[in-house]
């Protein structure tokens with residue numbers, strides 16, 4: 001049941017190139033604030049969870065999708081879910097599988113909280129979505145560093161070969177970064193250098209969240 005008179009949640013978007021440190025940054029803030037604020041106060045949503053469902057397509061077709069284009073995401077569903085949180089309703093957040101390139105049958109229930117961290121590459125490209133965010137943070141990590149981190153992460157965590165990472169990087173990841181992600185930096189309120197371990201940046205965002213949580 002929606003709770004009446006609960007204040008609108010603060011939506012904090014964390015954007016930037018793939019492997020720029022968005023997840024690490026968001027997760028670090030979440031993990032460090034959770035004991036202080038409690039699970040009813042802070043939540044994380046990943047834009048990647050909203051990659052379109054492709055279970056109807058054969059695997060050989062799924063690998064060909066351009067995952068670095070805004071249209072690869074079901075932003076309408078993400079936007080609807082943010083609206084539900086504003087209305088104090090819980091959401092069923094999809095669970096995505098990078099190995100199979102589609103959603104799983106599972107979902108995660110996310111309850112309404114005062115603070116919601118939302119992280120992903122294309123969050124600022126869609127005006128409807130962008131306008132929902134109260135604070136917009138851009139991770140400005142050099143692209144060569146992102147590539148090195150992506151190679152390490154995707155071989156270990158996403159079941160990718162060096163060949164597939166290289167091919168995808170040249171055909172879509174790098175050109176789409178210049179077409180969509182980097183130009184959206186203009187919409188950011190805060191630009192963060194050095195990736196997900198920038199301690200001062202983590203502390204500044206935590207301090208702002210503490211203030212908003214009072």
Ligand SMILES: Nc1ncnc2c1ncn2[C@@H]1O[C@H](COP(=O)(O)OP(=O)(O)O)[C@@H](O)[C@H]1O
Pocket residue numbers: 016017018019020021022023024025149150153194195196197198
């Ligand atoms: N400042 C940093 N120093 C070292 N490793 C980092 C740093 N920031 C991120 N990483 C690592 O780089 C990889 C990509 O970071 P991740 O947070 O998954 O990026 P994104 O969510 O932007 O794709 C992860 O393995 C993460 O642990």
Ligand SMILES: Nc1ccn([C@@H]2O[C@H](COP(=O)(O)O)[C@@H](O)[C@H]2O)c(=O)n1
Pocket residue numbers: 017018019022023048051067068097098100101102120121173
């Ligand atoms: N099936 C998929 C779906 C997405 N990707 C890549 O993920 C990147 C976005 O996620 P980050 O955690 O790295 O921000 C994006 O660059 C896609 O290329 C994929 O490889 N396969």
